[in-house]
Amino acid sequence: MRPFRNLRVFAGLAAVAAVTSTGIQAQTVVEREPAAFQSTYTRLDAPITAITGVNAFDGKGGAMTNVTVVFGGGEIMAIGPSVAVPNGARVIDGSGKWLTPGIIDVHSHLGVYPSPATPSHSDGNEVGEPVTADAWAEHSNWPQDPGFIRAAAGGITALQLLPGSANLVGGRAVTLKNVPGRIAQDMKFPGAPHGVKLACGENPKRVYGSKFGEFFSRPHTRMGNVAGYRQAFADAQAYGRAWDKYTRDAEAGEDVLPPKRDLKMDTMLGIMNGDILVHTHCYRADDMGSFMDVADEFGFKVSAFHHASESYKIGDLLAEHGACSAMWADWYGFKMEAYDGIRENIPFVHKSGACAIVHSDDDIGIQRLNQEAAKALADGNRAGLDISKAEAWIWLSLNPAKSLGIDDQTGTLEVGKDADVVLWSGDPFSVYTNAELTFVDGAVIWDRANPDRAVMDFELGQPGEGDLK
Amino acid sequence: MxxxxxxxxxxxxxxxxxxxxxxxxxxxxxxxxxxxxxxxxxxxxxxxxxxxxxxxxxxxxxxxxxxxxxxxxxxxxLMASGTQLGLVEVSLSGGIVDASATAKAKDPVTIDVTWAINPDSTLIPITRIEGITRAATGMQSTGDVWLGQGAVIHLGDGYDLTVRDRAFIGLNMTGSSADANGGSRAVIWRDVITALEKAEPQPAMADDDKDEKAKEKKPDPVKDTLARLFSGEATLVVAAHRAADIRNVIKLKSRFDINIALMGGAEAWREAAALAGAGIPVILNALDNLPGSFETLGATQANAARLHAAGVTIALVGRGTHNARLMPQYAGNAVANGLPWSAAMAAMTTGPAEIFGIADSYxxxxxxxxxxxxxxxxxxxxxxxxxxxxxxxxxxxxxxxxxxxxxxxxxxxxxxxxxx
Known part of the structure; x- marks a missing residue:
C-alpha cells in the first residue's frame, strides 16, 4: 500500500515555463490544480508562559508528575521536572492540575451546521447528486458559530469540519485551529492536508433511494453505493491520464490545450495521489470491508472510518490496512447499522493494534471528548484490558492528529510542537473536572475564570450574553 | 446442537x-x-x-x-425522566417506532402508551445494567401539541412493566411545535387553554337541570383525559424552553391549578424564583448550552444548579432513549457546574419520584x-x-x-x- 505523500501544496507550486532540450521556449504548462483558499491564520499574541508543578499526559502514552512546561512563540519550549522559568514569563501554578495536549476532533459539523440550527444555516449536505466531490466544507464554515467557543471550553484545539453523509462523496473536509476568525480561511490549520468525506451504508441509499423530489435516483442499495465510488474513481483515472498526457505534450513543446478542469475529478484524483486524506462514514464491519477493497483497487489508503460502530469485529483487518476508527464511546441503535454498537468498541480496537480515535459528530459531544475517552477506558478495563489513562489520551490527540496529517505539528506534549495544550482543574478522566485554560499556539482561547469570556457575534445583545455556558 | x-x-x-x-x-x-x-x-x-x-x-x-x-x-x-423506553427499538429506518404517531392519530391526547410498551426491547436490559431501574416513558411526537398519556415503568423482568399508567400527559409548547400546529405560539396557547377550559370541572348545577343534562351527555374521551389533570391523577408535562413561554406555563398553572412539570426549560434558570413559587418542577438536560434556536439563547450548564439553588425540584434526563443510561454522566456535568452532589442524586431519584407521583413507593x-x-x-x-x-x-x-x-x-x- 502506498504511503501518504502528505503534500502540503498539491501538484506543484505554480505554473512553470518549461524549456525543452532544444532550448526553444515552450508554451506555459497549465497546472491542473493551483493552490486556492490558502490559510490566513495568524497566531494570536501571547506571552511566554510557564505552567509549574503540573501533572501531564504527553499524548503519546506517557504520564509525568510535577513538571514545568514552558511555551512561547507558538511552540512548546521545555518540559521537565527542573525547567527554569524564563524571566518575564507568565507563570501559572499548575499544582494539583493536569496538562494535556489539546483535544482534536476529527468529526465535527460546527460551522457547517452551526447554532442556531435554522434552515438558513443548514450548509452541511450538498444533496442533489450522490458524488459532490467538488464541494468543500470550508466554504460552508461560519466562523461565528458559538459552538467553537463551547468546544474550546472542552479543550478542543483543532478540529476537522466535514460535509454530511447524505452523499457517497460529500466533498472536501477542512482542518481548523479552534481560533477566532473573521473569514473561514483565518481558522485553517496552516499546512494541513485536505481531507475528503465519503459515506457507506444507509445514509446515501436512504437519501437517494427514497422519493427525492419528483424522481428516484441512484443509489438505492449498498451495491449501488460501492458502484458509485468505483465509477467516480474510474472516471478520475481517465481524467488523470488526460492531464498527464497534456502535461507531457505541453512540456515537449507541443501546441496543446489543457483538458477542462473538473472540480469533482480533482478531488477524486487527489485521493488516489495520496494528497487528500480519506475519511469515510461507515458503521458496519462488512461495509468497511468493502470500502477497504475499493481503496486497494484504486490504490489509496483510508485515513479513518468514522462512527465505525462495528470496528471491534474487524480490529485486525483495520490494523492491517492502517485505517483509524473514529468512534463514540456509547452511541448505538439510532439506525440498523448502529444497532451492534458496544461500549468496548474503542478499547477493543486499540487492543487489536489498530488506531482508535474518540470523535464527536455532535456540538454537545465535542465539549467533553475527555469524558467519552474516560467511559471507554473504564469499560475496556472492566472487560479485562489493561489500558492506562496516559495511553488512552492517544485517542484524543495523537491518533486524530495522525489521521489528519498534522501529527508533526500537534497532538503531543513535545518540545518544538505547537503549544496546543489544555490545563484541567483535576484529572481529565473525571466527570467533575473542567478545562480551566485552553491554549492554541500558546495563546489562551478559553479561560474559565475570566468573566469577560469570548462571545460570538450572534450572541451579542441576546439573553445569556457572556454567561458561563 | x-x-x-x-x-x-x-x-x-x-x-x-x-x-x-x-x-x-x-x-x-x-x-x-x-x-x-x-x-x-x-x-x-x-x-x-x-x-x-x-x-x-x-x-x-x-x-x-x-x-x-x-x-x-x-x-x-435511578429513574430516567423523558424517555421512550419500550416504545422504540431502532429510531431510523428500522421499522415502526411506537413513540411517534402520525398525523392520522385521532385525539392524540387520549393515546395511552401502555398499549405499545414492549418489555422485550433490548434497550431495557441495556439501560438497567447501568443502574437505571425506572423510567417515565411517553410519546415523542403525535403530529399535535398533545403527546398523549405516558407511564412510569420499572425496567425489571416480566410482561407488565407498568408502575403507574397514564401518569402524565405530554404537551409540546416549543417553537417547533407551534410551527407545526398552526404556525404561531399564539395559536397553540389559545388551543390548549380552550381545551383545558372545556375539561375544567364546572360548578354543580341545580338538581332539576342535572337530569336533563345527563341525558344529553355524550362520551368525550378528550375531556375525560384532561379531567385527570384536574383530579390530580395525572401531571401535565409541558415542553418549553424560552423564558417567555415558561412564563406562560406559570400562568397556566395559576389559571387551572393543576400539577405541571416543565420539560426542557433551557431558559428555566431565568424564571427560577417564579417556578419555585409556583411549585413547578423542571425536567432538564444538564448539557444543553447552545443557542440551537432563538428559544434557547440563554441555555447554560448552570441551569440545574441555579434552579436547585432557587428551590425548584429538578429531574434529569440522559441522551434521548437509547442513551438514557448516560444520565449519571449528565448529572456529573451539572455538579461540575455548581449543582451539589446530593441534589444531583435527588434529581435521579426523589425528584422524578415526586414529579411522576410514585414517591410513596420509590x-x-x-x-x-x-x-x-x-x-x-x-x-x-x-x-x-x-x-x-x-x-x-x-x-x-x-x-x-x-x-x-x-x-x-x-x-x-x-x-x-x-x-x-
Whole structure:
C-alpha cells in the first residue's frame, strides 16, 4: 500500500515555463490544480508562559508528575521536572492540575451546521447528486458559530469540519485551529492536508433511494453505493491520464490545450495521489470491508472510518490496512447499522493494534471528548484490558492528529510542537473536572475564570450574553 | 446442537426469572436519599419486593441471601425522566417506532402508551445494567401539541412493566411545535387553554337541570383525559424552553391549578424564583448550552444548579432513549457546574419520584419502599463507576444485555469464525 505523500501544496507550486532540450521556449504548462483558499491564520499574541508543578499526559502514552512546561512563540519550549522559568514569563501554578495536549476532533459539523440550527444555516449536505466531490466544507464554515467557543471550553484545539453523509462523496473536509476568525480561511490549520468525506451504508441509499423530489435516483442499495465510488474513481483515472498526457505534450513543446478542469475529478484524483486524506462514514464491519477493497483497487489508503460502530469485529483487518476508527464511546441503535454498537468498541480496537480515535459528530459531544475517552477506558478495563489513562489520551490527540496529517505539528506534549495544550482543574478522566485554560499556539482561547469570556457575534445583545455556558 | 442447547438455556433464563426472595445487602455505604443521610456499614433487608429495614450494622436474620457491598456505594435505583423506553427499538429506518404517531392519530391526547410498551426491547436490559431501574416513558411526537398519556415503568423482568399508567400527559409548547400546529405560539396557547377550559370541572348545577343534562351527555374521551389533570391523577408535562413561554406555563398553572412539570426549560434558570413559587418542577438536560434556536439563547450548564439553588425540584434526563443510561454522566456535568452532589442524586431519584407521583413507593432506601437498589463500584456519578448489583422491585437482574453478548463474542477475533 502506498504511503501518504502528505503534500502540503498539491501538484506543484505554480505554473512553470518549461524549456525543452532544444532550448526553444515552450508554451506555459497549465497546472491542473493551483493552490486556492490558502490559510490566513495568524497566531494570536501571547506571552511566554510557564505552567509549574503540573501533572501531564504527553499524548503519546506517557504520564509525568510535577513538571514545568514552558511555551512561547507558538511552540512548546521545555518540559521537565527542573525547567527554569524564563524571566518575564507568565507563570501559572499548575499544582494539583493536569496538562494535556489539546483535544482534536476529527468529526465535527460546527460551522457547517452551526447554532442556531435554522434552515438558513443548514450548509452541511450538498444533496442533489450522490458524488459532490467538488464541494468543500470550508466554504460552508461560519466562523461565528458559538459552538467553537463551547468546544474550546472542552479543550478542543483543532478540529476537522466535514460535509454530511447524505452523499457517497460529500466533498472536501477542512482542518481548523479552534481560533477566532473573521473569514473561514483565518481558522485553517496552516499546512494541513485536505481531507475528503465519503459515506457507506444507509445514509446515501436512504437519501437517494427514497422519493427525492419528483424522481428516484441512484443509489438505492449498498451495491449501488460501492458502484458509485468505483465509477467516480474510474472516471478520475481517465481524467488523470488526460492531464498527464497534456502535461507531457505541453512540456515537449507541443501546441496543446489543457483538458477542462473538473472540480469533482480533482478531488477524486487527489485521493488516489495520496494528497487528500480519506475519511469515510461507515458503521458496519462488512461495509468497511468493502470500502477497504475499493481503496486497494484504486490504490489509496483510508485515513479513518468514522462512527465505525462495528470496528471491534474487524480490529485486525483495520490494523492491517492502517485505517483509524473514529468512534463514540456509547452511541448505538439510532439506525440498523448502529444497532451492534458496544461500549468496548474503542478499547477493543486499540487492543487489536489498530488506531482508535474518540470523535464527536455532535456540538454537545465535542465539549467533553475527555469524558467519552474516560467511559471507554473504564469499560475496556472492566472487560479485562489493561489500558492506562496516559495511553488512552492517544485517542484524543495523537491518533486524530495522525489521521489528519498534522501529527508533526500537534497532538503531543513535545518540545518544538505547537503549544496546543489544555490545563484541567483535576484529572481529565473525571466527570467533575473542567478545562480551566485552553491554549492554541500558546495563546489562551478559553479561560474559565475570566468573566469577560469570548462571545460570538450572534450572541451579542441576546439573553445569556457572556454567561458561563 | 450447540446452538440448540444455547437457545434452551436462553429460554430458561427468560422465563425463569428468579422469584423475589429474601436478600440482605451488607457492608456498603448507603445513600438513602432521605435528605443527605449516609449510612456506613449499611445492612439493607429486602423481602417480598420491598425494603424491610435499612440500618447500620446489625446481624442478618436466617434465610437471607447476602450481597456483600463492602467498599461499595449503595443507592436507590435511578429513574430516567423523558424517555421512550419500550416504545422504540431502532429510531431510523428500522421499522415502526411506537413513540411517534402520525398525523392520522385521532385525539392524540387520549393515546395511552401502555398499549405499545414492549418489555422485550433490548434497550431495557441495556439501560438497567447501568443502574437505571425506572423510567417515565411517553410519546415523542403525535403530529399535535398533545403527546398523549405516558407511564412510569420499572425496567425489571416480566410482561407488565407498568408502575403507574397514564401518569402524565405530554404537551409540546416549543417553537417547533407551534410551527407545526398552526404556525404561531399564539395559536397553540389559545388551543390548549380552550381545551383545558372545556375539561375544567364546572360548578354543580341545580338538581332539576342535572337530569336533563345527563341525558344529553355524550362520551368525550378528550375531556375525560384532561379531567385527570384536574383530579390530580395525572401531571401535565409541558415542553418549553424560552423564558417567555415558561412564563406562560406559570400562568397556566395559576389559571387551572393543576400539577405541571416543565420539560426542557433551557431558559428555566431565568424564571427560577417564579417556578419555585409556583411549585413547578423542571425536567432538564444538564448539557444543553447552545443557542440551537432563538428559544434557547440563554441555555447554560448552570441551569440545574441555579434552579436547585432557587428551590425548584429538578429531574434529569440522559441522551434521548437509547442513551438514557448516560444520565449519571449528565448529572456529573451539572455538579461540575455548581449543582451539589446530593441534589444531583435527588434529581435521579426523589425528584422524578415526586414529579411522576410514585414517591410513596420509590425514590429512597426506607422501610416499605419498593426494593430498587443498586450496588455501585464507587460514586454513581463518576465516569469509571459501574453498577455491580441491580435489584428491581426486589429481584436482582442479570447484568447481561445484547451488547454484553456482542462484547463477549468479539473479545477475541477469529479470521474464520464458525457459526456460533
Amino acid at each position: 450447540k446452538t440448540f442447547l444455547k437457545s434452551v438455556a436462553l429460554a430458561g433464563l427468560v422465563s425463569g426469572a428468579a422469584a423475589a426472595d429474601k436478600i440482605a445487602i451488607t457492608g456498603g455505604t448507603a445513600f438513602t436519599m432521605n435528605g443527605d443521610e449516609r449510612i456506613e456499614n449499611a445492612t439493607i433487608l429486602v423481602d417480598g419486593g420491598k425494603i424491610e429495614a435499612v440500618r447500620s450494622g446489625g446481624s442478618v436474620p436466617a434465610g437471607y441471601r447476602v450481597i456483600d457491598a463492602s467498599g461499595k456505594w449503595v443507592t436507590p435505583g 425514590g429512597t432506601l426506607a422501610e416499605g419502599m419498593d426494593a430498587d437498589i443498586v450496588v455501585w463500584s464507587g460514586d454513581p456519578i463518576e465516569l469509571d463507576t459501574a453498577a455491580e448489583h441491580v435489584m428491581i422491585v426486589g429481584e436482582e437482574i442479570d447484568l447481561v444485555s445484547r451488547q454484553t453478548k456482542l462484547r463477549d463474542r468479539y473479545k477475541e477475533l477469529s479470521r474464520s469464525p464458525a457459526f456460533r
